[in-house]
Each structure stands twice: as C-alpha cells, then as structure tokens.
Amino acid sequence: MNATPVTDQTRVGGGTPEPRRSATSFLRAQIQQSLAFATLVVLLVFFSFASSNFFTWSNISGILLSTAVIGILALGTTFVIITGGIDLSIGTGMTLAAVMTGIFLVNLELPLMVGVIGGILTGGLMGFINGFNIAILRLPPFIATLAMMLIAQGLALVISGVRPIYFSSVVGFKDIALGFVIPGLPNAVLILFVLAILAYVLLSKTLLGRYTFAIGSNEEATRLSGVDTRKWKIVIYTVAGLFTGVAGVVIGARLDSAQPQLGTGYELQAIAAVIIGGTSLLGGRGSILGTLIGALIMSVLINGLRIMSIQTEWQNVVIGVVILIAVFTDALRQRRAAS
Amino acid sequence: MSNQLLRVTGISKSFPGVQALKDVQFELDRGEVLALVGENGAGKSSLMKILSGIYIKDEGSIFLDGVEVDIDSPKTAQALGISIIHQEMNLMAHLTIAQNIFIGREPREGLFLRERALNRKADELLKRLGINLDPKALVETLTVAKQQMVEIAKALSFDAKVLIMDEPTSALTDVETETLFTLIEGLKRTGTGVIYISHRMDELRRITDRVTVLRDGEYIGTLQKEQLDIPTIIEMMVGRHIEESARPTARDRANNEVVLKVEGLNTRQLLKDISFELKRGEILGFAGMMGAGRTEVARAIIGADLSEGGRVHINGKPVKIKRPSDAVAHGIGYLSEDRKAYGLLLEQDVNTNVLLASLRDYTDALGFVHTMKGKQKSREYVASLRIKTPSISATTKNLSGGNQQKVVIAKWLARDCDILIFDEPTRGIDVGAKEEIYKLLNDLVAAGKSIIMISSELPEVLRLSHRIVVMANGRITGILDNEDANQAKIMDYATRMGDEKDL
Structure with missing residues (x-):
C-alpha cells in the first residue's frame, strides 16, 4: 500500500468521506457484472439467430443442466480464488x-443417502487435504492442487478399474439430477440455485466470507489482526471440496454412471467461469452472482458451438480465446484500479 | 498508584546467526510519549514485535502496571492492551473501514455477521477520535494518509494502554503529520502510553517526552525532554560524530551549461506548464506537498506517463522521449522512491542488479553474457560507492536500505547515465546511511553528473540542492536559489494553490 503514490490532494481531519471515489469504484464493480450479463445476452441472441435449434425448451434445459455441474464447481472455486488461491x-x-x-x-x-453423503465427503476430504497442504505445509496452491488433481485422477481410475460404474441398479439416484421437485426444472438446476444462495449467504453474511475477502486482500494483515488464517484457509478449501463432492454426485446422477475418464478440463472451465464473472485472480474481489453468470456464459458458448456443428477441436480454440479475454479484462481492471 | 505503565528489562532475542537484542531495557509512563530511536538494524522493530507478541523473547521480563506478563501471541498482546501500528500498511484494501477496524472481532448473531452493529461501532469510534471518515467506505479508495488514520483507529479500538507506532509519519505530508500529533496529544491526556519509532529527528522534540536510543541491539541510553539535543541523539545512534556540512549555493553552478531543459510540459491529470532547466554538476531539488506533482514530473520526463505539449532538450538538442527506454538511451536514470518495488530485483544478487541496465555491454553478438568482465565492473562499483556487502554474489534483499539504494545508483552509473532523477533518495534509510547517500550525491555532481532530487524532507532539500523547484497543485510555484531559500519560504510556495506566480 505504501508503494502507491497518492495523486490527489489530501486533506486529513477536515475530512470529506470521499463519496465520489467510492461511488466510482462501486459503479465499476456494477459495470463489470453487467458487462458479463450483457455478454450472456449477446451470446443468447446470437446463437438464437445462428441456429433455430438453440432457443428451444429442450436445448435451454440442456444448457441449464450442463451449467449445473460447471456452476457448482465454480461456486466452490469462487471462495478459493477470492483468497488469492487456485484449485x-x-x-x-x-x-x-x-x-x-x-x-x-x-x-x-449402501443406502442412497449414505452413498450420496459419502460422495460429497470424498470431495470435502480432498479439499481438506488441499487446505492442509497449503495452510500448514505452506505449499503454493497451484502446486498443491495440481498434485491433488493427478492423485484424484489416478485414484478414480484405480478404484473403478478403468471401467464406468453404472447406477442403473440404484433406485432414485438418477432423479437427483434429472428428477423434478419443481415441475419443469431439473433437480440438478435446482441444486445449483440452492447452492448458489447458500454460497451467497456464506460469502456475504458470515465470518467465513469476511475472512475469505480479508485473506485475499492482505493475508499477513489478517493474521496479525488475530485471525487464525491457517484454520480459515483449511475451512475454505474444504468448503470448495464439498462443492466438488456435490458436483461429483450430480454428474454421476446426470450420466447415470461414474465415468472415471471424465473430469479433466472441467476445472479450467469452472475457473474461467469464476474469472468471467468478475472475481479477481489476485484475490480480494469477487461475487457469487458473477460466478453464476460466468458459468452460464461458458455453457451457452459450448452448447451454441456444438449446435452450430462446429468441430470439438474448434470449440476448444474458442473456449481458450474466451479464457484469454476474461483474464485480460481482469488484468485491465487491476491496472485501472492501480492507477 | 505509580505512574509507571510499562517496564521492560533484560530483553534478549537471537535469530539463527544474529543476536538481534542484548539485555535491552526501557520504561514508559502513563500519558507519556517515548521515542525509540536507532539505526536500521538497531533492534527497534524486533523489540516492538516482542511487545506485540509477534516474536517471543529469549530472556528478560515485561511488567505491565507492575505485574509481570507473558506475551505469547498477537492476541495476548491485544488482550493486555498493547496495540501496534506497523510500519507497513496492514489493511485489507478490499474491505470497508469498519470491517478493517474490527477484523477478528466482528459482532455476530450465531453464524451471521451483524453488519449494522459493526458500522455503528466503527462510527462511534471514529467520532470519538475526531476522524472524519465514513465507516462504509472501502479502504482501497482512501489516500495513504487516511489509511494511516484507519490503522490508528484500529489500534485504539482495543482500548490500548500502550500504543506502538512504527514510523507513522513516513507516508504523511506535514499537514497530515500535524493531525496525527494532535491525535497523540489527545491520547496522552487519556493516559495512554505511546511508543514512537521515527527516523525524523525534527519530530522528536515536537512530541516526545523521553527518547531511548538503541544501537546494534543494545540499550545505549535515555534522554529526558530537557536534555533533548539532536546532534547528541544522532551521536548516540551511530556511535560517532557527524559533522553538518555547509549548504551549496546556486552561484557555484551559475555558469555551467544546461544539460536538461523542459518547456511547457503538461499531463492530462495534473501537471500544468512545467518548465525548468538543469545545469551540469547541479543538484536541483524538487520540494512540495505530497500530491503536488513532483513524482509526476519525473515520470512524464522519462516517458513513464503520457505527457502533452512539452519540449525536452538534452545538451541543447531537442529529444522525443516516449517511453522509459528512450530516457535511458538519452542518459537519464530514474531512481524510484520505492526501491523495493521498482528499483531492485530483491531476490537476485548484487551483481545482477548492478548490471541489469547495462547487460548489453557485456553480451556478445551470439547473446552470451561475459560474466567475468561484468563482475569486475560490479566489484569496482561496490568499492567506489562503498556498498557494504559480503560479496557481489550476496542477495540484495539482505543489504540494508542505504546499501540497496547504492546498488540502484550503481546500476544507473553502469549504464552511463549523466542525468539522475532521485525520488526520495533517503526514504526509509537511517541517519548514518543518509549521510553516506548525501556524500555520494555530492561526489556524483562533483564528477560532472547532474541530479534532480525529489524530497519531502526540507532539511534534506536545503542541505543538498543548489537550486530548489517548489511545486503545488501540479504547477511550479517557485524556483529558488539555495542562498535565498529557507524552510518557511519553501512552505510558502508549496502552499500556493491558485494561479499566482512569483518567479
């Protein structure tokens, strides 16, 4: 903080509470979010014109369904990224x-509920280990979670014997994603919305959320203020892991099978969704609503490209470019904030 | 009841390879301001970190209100009523003022935060301290000075009996410093004991009741207010006598040729019609309040910021400087006020830093760097600038502030820069090393270099500059010869906010 030169005329004591500057920074945050929202609208309009199959109920419902998985992953990751970390x-x-x-x-x-909770806790355990490695062993988040990514991938293959596990024998499991508690709205989408509300409350109304932002803003200062930052980092990564666990259950239910080969690539889409939604990779800044919009942008884009019969290879190129643009906007925002 | 608030005796602390504190003692009374002074590395910060629970002492005792206390964590220190304002800003920029002040002590209802109660508490605290700030404002929108006020409010929110301030004024302008002093006066009246660490000698007489001096981790002595005499303090700090040298005069350099001429420089944000000349062998001081635009002038000249409509001549020839690399090509080196962020690769060795700007001179056509030749050059600079380092392969981070500054100077000298722009050359550098930097600047101009020196310390400006440019509000309000200048006159020009001009 000391480093930034103060360019405006300072009058201490005579005190104006600087309404103008906080107003502009507030406005800037709004613009970022509405920018993401506008992008979403533009994409929807564009694909609707590009393909008559796009704006159909079955397709929209498909988009929402695929958003559910990326979205749930992105919700948990939002916490991690706001701390300045990565998962x-x-x-x-x-x-x-x-x-x-x-x-x-x-x-x-095992009974359905037990199995589902077991799956969710698997995610939580991985998150806890990530948090422990990062907070206690002080490994950089990038390395710690990269290692966990490989470990999880390997274990998934070993445990499953490199064969999909089909849930067809488990009564009611499929309904977790594809059933309808609310008519017309697949349960997976409902779960996403419920978790989004939960994440919003956690982030903005509880100690967990406050310390998530505090750690991302200035971890050392937070620690010196008497906050046990190590404990909270473990909690935050564990929360992210629990969201991952829910995503695992939801994708299993949606495909009615556990596909051990699946999964790589999802992390980058989820991280991209978080960044597109205005959460800063440098930490300290972010919102759940933004992440939700970001996740929708990602899945609308993927779905739209697919429906326009664009080859998978090219889809990857487009997604890559979108991630570049999102990170660039983030960098631009940081630069503007710094000047 | 005794008036004694805090007594510290026989404190020792060592780190692997370093004895940071040896048998240190001091006392603090209720309602007293005790200054703790010493060069960098004298042990002030270590001592304060022990008091605030960040370090654990090896030996010694701490008595608070006559009772021996065991401080084993920042939380314990806070609970005992010992608060510290750290030298580095320790705020969470993305949180609001209220959220920062009560971090770790948020009012809650079950799982949920009570944001309204939080803001109310913060508002009450700020009002009580006479700090006029909105508790809901984000800290990142505040100026450095106001952030400092938030730090102070935070420290006081613990109902501190002992308040430790580590260089609180290093980022403040004179006006802001006055506000801080008023606040400290108020604290004294309520019986709070303040431990005040500062490098600014002129402040000591203003606000302190006693001064305790440390040197090389040892207790040297304590002076009462009546005995306060700055040369004596400095002598105690450095363990040797420092002579005051005579001030330079503009007459000395009056007939030298102009090496840098700036005419009608503007920037969109701040600067208006900046024109001045720099002569060979001259130190041209830039004085003014924080935010007056001094750093901006330097940045505009070297092309770091966009400027409009200005003309720059070097050695009589017009030049176009669009980016910092152009400036370097024309022999202008800029030494930022923030060495650590913009001047040095802290994790790299001295050799790398010295050669950084001139690496091309030691590289052949194939791109191979000839290290032997370069290392020879680095060693020469280490010797000629008297850089105190075990070797040129020592990590720059481990050098003291003054020696780091010399490494930056060596970097630009190695690049054959004839014009050097120093921005706050002695910020964060202790008194003894300051003298060395001053001598170095004088040696440089004696050798034909020309220097622009931006400084917020008026004694420093008067001590070194042949001529002094005073700025206010983005304009040059006066250019004074040293023989005509004094602190009052400079302050007068520095506070002219309107269009009035008197050249």
Missing part, C-alpha cells in the same frame, strides 16, 4: 467423488 483439483476431484459414490451405492450397496 486445479476440482475437475478430477469431481470424478473421484462420482466414482466413490458408485463404489458406495453399487459395489457396497
């Missing part, structure tokens, strides 16, 4: 959670 293990972690759910329900034939 690369969410994609394969989700796969491992799905495989474990399969082991619990299909191989061990």
Whole structure:
C-alpha cells in the first residue's frame, strides 16, 4: 500500500468521506457484472439467430443442466480464488467423488443417502487435504492442487478399474439430477440455485466470507489482526471440496454412471467461469452472482458451438480465446484500479 | 498508584546467526510519549514485535502496571492492551473501514455477521477520535494518509494502554503529520502510553517526552525532554560524530551549461506548464506537498506517463522521449522512491542488479553474457560507492536500505547515465546511511553528473540542492536559489494553490 503514490490532494481531519471515489469504484464493480450479463445476452441472441435449434425448451434445459455441474464447481472455486488461491483439483476431484459414490451405492450397496453423503465427503476430504497442504505445509496452491488433481485422477481410475460404474441398479439416484421437485426444472438446476444462495449467504453474511475477502486482500494483515488464517484457509478449501463432492454426485446422477475418464478440463472451465464473472485472480474481489453468470456464459458458448456443428477441436480454440479475454479484462481492471 | 505503565528489562532475542537484542531495557509512563530511536538494524522493530507478541523473547521480563506478563501471541498482546501500528500498511484494501477496524472481532448473531452493529461501532469510534471518515467506505479508495488514520483507529479500538507506532509519519505530508500529533496529544491526556519509532529527528522534540536510543541491539541510553539535543541523539545512534556540512549555493553552478531543459510540459491529470532547466554538476531539488506533482514530473520526463505539449532538450538538442527506454538511451536514470518495488530485483544478487541496465555491454553478438568482465565492473562499483556487502554474489534483499539504494545508483552509473532523477533518495534509510547517500550525491555532481532530487524532507532539500523547484497543485510555484531559500519560504510556495506566480 505504501508503494502507491497518492495523486490527489489530501486533506486529513477536515475530512470529506470521499463519496465520489467510492461511488466510482462501486459503479465499476456494477459495470463489470453487467458487462458479463450483457455478454450472456449477446451470446443468447446470437446463437438464437445462428441456429433455430438453440432457443428451444429442450436445448435451454440442456444448457441449464450442463451449467449445473460447471456452476457448482465454480461456486466452490469462487471462495478459493477470492483468497488469492487456485484449485486445479476440482475437475478430477469431481470424478473421484462420482466414482466413490458408485463404489458406495453399487459395489457396497449402501443406502442412497449414505452413498450420496459419502460422495460429497470424498470431495470435502480432498479439499481438506488441499487446505492442509497449503495452510500448514505452506505449499503454493497451484502446486498443491495440481498434485491433488493427478492423485484424484489416478485414484478414480484405480478404484473403478478403468471401467464406468453404472447406477442403473440404484433406485432414485438418477432423479437427483434429472428428477423434478419443481415441475419443469431439473433437480440438478435446482441444486445449483440452492447452492448458489447458500454460497451467497456464506460469502456475504458470515465470518467465513469476511475472512475469505480479508485473506485475499492482505493475508499477513489478517493474521496479525488475530485471525487464525491457517484454520480459515483449511475451512475454505474444504468448503470448495464439498462443492466438488456435490458436483461429483450430480454428474454421476446426470450420466447415470461414474465415468472415471471424465473430469479433466472441467476445472479450467469452472475457473474461467469464476474469472468471467468478475472475481479477481489476485484475490480480494469477487461475487457469487458473477460466478453464476460466468458459468452460464461458458455453457451457452459450448452448447451454441456444438449446435452450430462446429468441430470439438474448434470449440476448444474458442473456449481458450474466451479464457484469454476474461483474464485480460481482469488484468485491465487491476491496472485501472492501480492507477 | 505509580505512574509507571510499562517496564521492560533484560530483553534478549537471537535469530539463527544474529543476536538481534542484548539485555535491552526501557520504561514508559502513563500519558507519556517515548521515542525509540536507532539505526536500521538497531533492534527497534524486533523489540516492538516482542511487545506485540509477534516474536517471543529469549530472556528478560515485561511488567505491565507492575505485574509481570507473558506475551505469547498477537492476541495476548491485544488482550493486555498493547496495540501496534506497523510500519507497513496492514489493511485489507478490499474491505470497508469498519470491517478493517474490527477484523477478528466482528459482532455476530450465531453464524451471521451483524453488519449494522459493526458500522455503528466503527462510527462511534471514529467520532470519538475526531476522524472524519465514513465507516462504509472501502479502504482501497482512501489516500495513504487516511489509511494511516484507519490503522490508528484500529489500534485504539482495543482500548490500548500502550500504543506502538512504527514510523507513522513516513507516508504523511506535514499537514497530515500535524493531525496525527494532535491525535497523540489527545491520547496522552487519556493516559495512554505511546511508543514512537521515527527516523525524523525534527519530530522528536515536537512530541516526545523521553527518547531511548538503541544501537546494534543494545540499550545505549535515555534522554529526558530537557536534555533533548539532536546532534547528541544522532551521536548516540551511530556511535560517532557527524559533522553538518555547509549548504551549496546556486552561484557555484551559475555558469555551467544546461544539460536538461523542459518547456511547457503538461499531463492530462495534473501537471500544468512545467518548465525548468538543469545545469551540469547541479543538484536541483524538487520540494512540495505530497500530491503536488513532483513524482509526476519525473515520470512524464522519462516517458513513464503520457505527457502533452512539452519540449525536452538534452545538451541543447531537442529529444522525443516516449517511453522509459528512450530516457535511458538519452542518459537519464530514474531512481524510484520505492526501491523495493521498482528499483531492485530483491531476490537476485548484487551483481545482477548492478548490471541489469547495462547487460548489453557485456553480451556478445551470439547473446552470451561475459560474466567475468561484468563482475569486475560490479566489484569496482561496490568499492567506489562503498556498498557494504559480503560479496557481489550476496542477495540484495539482505543489504540494508542505504546499501540497496547504492546498488540502484550503481546500476544507473553502469549504464552511463549523466542525468539522475532521485525520488526520495533517503526514504526509509537511517541517519548514518543518509549521510553516506548525501556524500555520494555530492561526489556524483562533483564528477560532472547532474541530479534532480525529489524530497519531502526540507532539511534534506536545503542541505543538498543548489537550486530548489517548489511545486503545488501540479504547477511550479517557485524556483529558488539555495542562498535565498529557507524552510518557511519553501512552505510558502508549496502552499500556493491558485494561479499566482512569483518567479
């Protein structure tokens, strides 16, 4: 903080509470969010004109369904990224959670609720280990979660015997994603919305959220203020892991199977969704609503490209470019904030 | 009841390879301001970190209100009523003022934060301290000075009996410093004991009741207010006598040729019609309040910021400087006020830093760097600038502030820069090393270099500059010869906010 030269005329004591500057920074945050929202609208309009199959109920419902998985992953990752960290293990972690759910329900034939909770806790355990490695062993988040990404990937393959586990024998499991508690709205989407509200409350109304922002703003200062930052980092990564676990259950239910090969690539889509939604990779800044919009942008884009019969290879190129643009906007925002 | 608030005796602390504190003692009374002074590395910060629970002492005792206390964590210190304002800003920029002040002590209802109660508490605290700030404002929108006020409010929110301030004024302008002093006066009246660490000698007489001096981790002595005499303090700090040298005069350099001429420089944000000349062998001081635009002039000249409509001549020839690399190509080196962020690769060795700007001179056509030749050059600079380092392969981070500054100077000298722009050359550098930097600046101009020196310390400006440019509000309000200048006159020009001009 000392480093930034103060360019405006300072009058201390005579005190104006600087309404102008806080107003502009507030406005800037709004613009960022509405920018993401505008992008979403533009994409929707564009694909609607590009393909008559796009704006159909079955397709929209498909988009929402695929948003559910990326969205749930992104919600958990939002916390991690606001602390200034990163979690690369969410994609394969989700796969491992799905495989474990399969082991619990299909191989061990445990009751549905137990198996589901077991799957979610698998994610939580991975998150806890990530948090422990980062907070206690002080490994850089990038390395710690990269290692966890490989470990989860390997374990998913080993435990499943490199074969999908089918849930067809488990009554009611599929309904977790594809059933309808609210008519017309697939349960997976409902879960996403419920978790989004939960994440919003956690982030803005509880100590967990406050310390998430505090750690991302200035970890050392937070620690010196008497906050046990190590404990809170473990909690935050564990929360992210629990979200990953839920995503594992949801994707298992949606595919009615645990696919051990699946999962890589999801982490980058989720991280991209978070960044597109205005959460800063440098930490300290972010919102759940933004992440939700970001996740929708990602899945609308993927779905739209697919429906326009663009080859998968090119889809990857487009997504890559979108991630570049999102990170660039983030960098631009940082620069503007710094000047 | 005794008036004694805090007594510290026989404190020792060592780190691997370093004895940071040896048998240190001091006392603090209720309602007293005790200054703790010493060069960098004298042990002031270590001592304060022990008091605030960041370090654990090896030996010694701490008595608070006559009772021996065991301070084993920042939380314990806070609970005992010992608060510290750190030298580095320790705020969470993305949180609001209220959220910062009560971090770790948020009012809650079950799982949920009570934001309104939080803001109310913060508002009450700020009102009580006479700090006029909105508790809901984000800290990142505040100026450095106001952030400092938030730090103070935070420290006082613990109902501190002992308040430790580590260089609180290093980022403040004179006006802001006055506000801080008023606040400290108020604290004294309520019986709070203040431990005040500062490098600014002129402040000591203003606000302190006693001064305790440390040197090389040892207790040297304590002076009462009546005995306060700055040369004596400095002598105690450095352990040797420092002579005051005579001030330079503009007459000395009056007939030298102009090496840098700036005419009608503007920037969109701040600067208006900046024109001045720099002569060979001259130190041209830039004085003014914080935010007057002194750093901005330097940045505009070297092309770091966009400027409009200005003309720059070097050695009589017009030049176009669009980016910092152009400036370097024309022999202008800029030494930022923030060495650590903009001047040095802290994790790299001295050699790398010295050669950083001139690496091309030691590189052949194939791109191979000839290290032997370069290392020879680095060693020469280490010797000629008297840089105190075990070797040129020592990590720059481990050098003291003054020696780091010399490494930056060596970097630009190695690049053959004839014009050097120093921005706050002695910020964060202790008194003894300051003298060395002053001598170095004088040696440089004696050797034909020309220097622009931006400084917020008026004694420093008067001590070194042949001529002094005074700025206010983005304009030059006066250019004074040293022989005509004094602190009052400079302050007068520095506070002219309107269009009035008197050249």
